[in-house]
Structures are given as C-alpha cells and as structure tokens.
Amino acid sequence: MRNYEKAKKCVKKLRLEWVLVLAEIALTGWTYYVYVWLMCYQTLQDRVEVSILLSVYHLLFILKVWCFLKTILTPRIPVPPEFHFDEKTWNQIELDSSLQQQTKVFLGVKTTTISNKTLNYCYICGNVKPDRCHHCSRCGTCVLRMDHHCPWVNRCVGFHNHKFFFLLIHYTFTYSMFLVITCTGTLPRIWRRDWVGNLINNEEIGRTLRNTSAAFMLKARSSLSEIPTAELTANATSLTVSKSLIPAALAISASAPSSSSSSSTAEAAAAASTASSRTSLVDDAGLSPVFIQVVAVIFIYLVIMISLVPLLTFHNQLLDGNITTLEVYRPVSLPNCKGNSEIFDLGSVSANHKQIMGSQLWLWPFPVFTSLGDGVHYPVQG
Template sequence: MKFVLKMPLASQNNKGSCFWCIKAMKWVPVLFIMTIVAWSYYAYVVKLCFLTVDSILSQILYLIFYHLSLSMFLWAYWQTIFTEIGRVPLKYKIPDSDHEQLLRAESPEEQRHILEEFSKNLPNANVNINGAVRYCDKCRCIKPDRAHHCSVCGECVLKMDHHCPWVNNCVSFTNYKFFILFLGYALLYCLYVALTALPYFIAFWNGDLQGIGRFHILFLFFVAVMFGISLISLFCYHCYLVSENRTTLEAFRAPIFRTGEDKHGFSLGRYDNFCEVFGDNPRIWFLPVKSSLGNGIEFPLNLHQQRTYRSMDSTQNRLEANIG
C-alpha cells in the first residue's frame, strides 16, 4: 500500500499567502519611488509654480519643461518595469531523455560530452570557467552567450545585467535601453527641479520666503539634490558599460571564450557598441521604444574573437573529417 504525504489545506493556503506577500513586498521600492514622484509633483506644480512664482511667463515655462522631463522619466520607468525579460528559447532546453542521461552519467567528462553533443549546433561562443558548455541545472538548459540565471526571477535571462529592486524586474537584453533612459531622464528631472527651485531655496534661507509652502520647497530641493547625486554615478557607470559593450556581471567577471577570459570579447567600437543597445535609427535613440539590435541570443564578436572562433571551428571540422 502506498502512502502519499499531503500537506494540510491550511498549510497550503499559508504557503500561497506567503508567496503573494513576498510578491507584494517586491513592489515596495517601486511604490516608494512613485510616492516621492507624486509628492514632488504637488510640491513643484502647486507650492512652487502656482503659489510662489510671481511671473506668469516663468510659471508657464517652468511647467512646460517640468512636464516634459517628468513624462519622459515616467515613460522610461514604465517600460523598464513592465517589459518582459528575455527568456531562453526552447531549443536550448535539455530534453527529458538527455537529462536522464546527465543524471545517470558516472563522471563529469561524460556529462560534458552529453552537453557538448546537444549544443554543437547552437551558436555559443562562451564557455564556463572549466572550458565546458555553460549549463543551468535549475532551468535544465544550455545558457546562450551572456545569459545568466536570476535567482529572483527563478529562470535564465538573456544578456542579464542585474536584478533591480527599484524596478522590480531584471535589467536584461529586452529592457536595458529603457533602464539607461530611465536613469538619464530621472537625473534630468532631478537636476531641473533642483536648479529651478534653487532661487526660492536661497530666498527661504535668507528669510525672504514666507508661508507653509516654503517647507515643501525646502524638502523638494534637498530630495532632488540627494537623488540627483545618487543617480549621476549610476548613470555614468552604465554609459561606460554601453561604450565598452559589457554588462554589470561581465564587468565583475569577464566573459570566457575558448581562448580564455576576454573583457573586450563583445566590444565592436564605441559607436557600434552604442548602436547595439540604442539601435541604428537616431530619431528614436532617446525614446523609450524598442530599437536594440539583435535577438539577445547571438552577439557579434570583436575581430580577434571572430578570427579565433572561425579558426577553431575549422580545426574542429577538419578533425571530425579525419576521424570520420
């Protein structure tokens, strides 16, 4: 007689409740940012522009450029949050029969042979630190070049940069352009608010600004400066990564090719590196719309790696022909 251990209904419900609580908690950083933005809108539009700025022309100009910067910032932020992550295609998934062979394999060499045999027609240039095929045992798939497993998302992600709690999403191939634009427009928003609020902050400091709204202006200036300082270093760092055609993960550990580590393996020159992320149409470079080049699976290599890749492939083909 077989006994099947079943979890009590109450425990199952508790497990489900915990799962949804954790998912809800992941939105807290996003809600925090949106709360700050909503308050800054009230402080800037109502307390600064309508109740403090005297000149009608200044009010109009302030509000026009403020809403432009805010709209671009929120558009890029929305795209970063709600763009689906790049998932590994089915052709990289290990079939059940091959997975059973992996489990039955008696040595790492046998496992390596099984994975190499399965992946021989896949366009992979990267290998792991041991020179073997990059394999994810959690997803049971061969990892495409530049893909990594995200423990938060629970799956392998194409050209993964990092998982960002402030957007509750993985920053990867599909939304990396949006993420950089989000950083850039958020920085622009903070700088614009800080610079336009600066004369009124000075007036408050000198005691020339009266009314309860002056405290909103005071905190508005400090919050804009604080967030601006934190954003400028992050934005500049990712601009550097784009220029070098690297991800954050590749900056910590260079991608490994058949010839060894090469931090410049995917670098095509600064302009081409930029176009790989932002596309080849200058009219939409700075709009949060999809324009990145490629499919997130295959990436062009620099000239050195191209030559090495081709020469090693031709050598392997000759060896197989001789063995045959």
C-alpha cells in the first residue's frame, strides 16, 4: 500500500504540467545553439560586431535563466505555526463569534472575505488563512500572498517568488526583442552568403569543369593515331559546362588502350567525381540550415514578444496598485466595508513597488529576495 502511494505521488510529479517547462528549457537551449554557434561564430565575420552581440546576448540570457530558475526553485514560505488549528478547535472558534474575533486580533488578520467571514479556514491544510493567502489546488497547499498559478513554470507565484516572476516576464520580453532585431538584421547577410555565394561558386565550378574535361580528353585520345591532335584541341576548347561532359569523358577513356592510359583514366575519374559532386551542389543550392533556423528563431520569438505585451501591461498595473491577480477577481474588504481590490494600495507607486521589489533600488534588476514584510501582515489604506 505504501509503495502504491509512493508510485502515485511520482506519477503526479511527472504529469503533463511539466511539459511546458521542459519545452521552454529545450527552446532556450536550441536558441542558444542557433544564435551563438550558427549565427555569430559561423556566419558573422566582423569580430567587433560578434563581441558586442555575444556580450549583450549572454547578459540577457543569464538574467533570464537566473530568474527562471529562481521562480521555479525558490521554496514556498509556509504558513506560520500560530495559524494552524486542528478541525475540532476550529469548529469551536467558528461557533463563538467573540472567540473568533479574539483569534483574529491575535493573529493580526485585517481583512474579511466577501461572505463577511471574520476568519477563513483551510480544511485541507488545517490552518487559518492569513491576509492575501489562498489555497492552490494545483500545488495542494496554501500560498502566502498568492498571485496566481503559472503553468509556464508549474509553480504558484506568491510572496516567495513574485519578484522573480515579475523580472522573468520583463527579461523574457527584452530577450525576445533583442533576438528578433539582431537576427532580422543578420538575415540578409546569411541570404547573400547562401545565394550570391553559390552563384560565384557556380562560375568557378564551370571554369574547373571546362579545363578538366578538355585536358582529360586530349590526354585520353592522344594515343589514337587516326585522330589528329589539332582536331582534338579544337574540339576540346569548344566544350561547354554540362553534366553530359563527365559520362562522355569516362566513355572515351574506356575506349582508349589500357596499357598507355591507365594513369590518365584514374586521374580523370577522380576529376570527374569531384566535378560531379560540385555540380550537384550547384543544382541543389537553396536555403541553408542556418537561414531556416534563424528565420524560425525570429518567428517564434516574435510571437512570444507580442503575446507578452498584454501580460506585461497587466502585471505592471498590478504592481503599481499593490494588487494581486486573485484580488482583482476575488476582492476582499475590511470589516463593515464593501469588497475592494485596492485595500493594500499605499497611495504611492513608489511605495507599492517597494512592497515587491524591495527598498534598495540597485537590487531591483536582480532576482534576489528583497520583498518587504513577512508574507502574513500587510499595511492597508488609512
């Protein structure tokens, strides 16, 4: 029975909820390969340009990955022990309004729910919910200052990682914009390298084929006394570039005496093989893997960048008003007041920002925990 329960828990951990996280990790790794290795190292020639692009890219890459890992791996801060009551004790508190009020004052709970309950109890976790605390059915636990459950990180965004998530969406947007702009600027050069470069190679291969075919035919047929050398020279110089030259040359070499032209035949076969492979390269010239993958990077991150615009706008507005996503849809209130999502708005954008980002401005851009408070008690209006 115990083994069954353990197996059941393992299966739950490997649910489809992790697919988005793994897909995001795979996308980041593939993007790094395309941008750093294929585009910067193998395509661009200007060392100064490459150095600048790689420096900016790695800065954004490190900040994005750092925020991503902090959002996922930062452990949740548990509800303090004083908020825990067994169900029997809670039933006694719930039936006695005066005892419930005393408990509320003791715990420092300031808000009430829409149903005007003095306290809100979680029967699953066995604790009274502090202000701004909600139970997440996905995570199966109560989360302090819960904002929402994010499927892209398979974690709840709350007091413990709200700053990291806020930075993550901003750095992801900046990272996506940087990729779209720089890859789009590099795309014409990749196209010229693939197409114009192939045209130049085509001309060079044509000259090689003419010289190789003419020289071989002169050498192969020189032993045939019935054909004058002058006629051979005139015919050889009039040859044009085509795939039919190669099999024709091989056929002529086969008709020549083996004792006098064995070395000529070997050299000609090697030259013909090289020319044939080069000719096939010219015929198959098209979009290179580098070009296709860079276009894919541009398309994918353009979609990501556009989709992040409303999310960034929404979360910036929430930060300005010191509001969580759940408080927008589930307003709370002070005793004897109507439900209001702006109860925790301190009246100043700067003061509201400091609640999440911290009081030290120089630490705002970095995913280090600087949020104010203990996750349980919050200042309210007035």
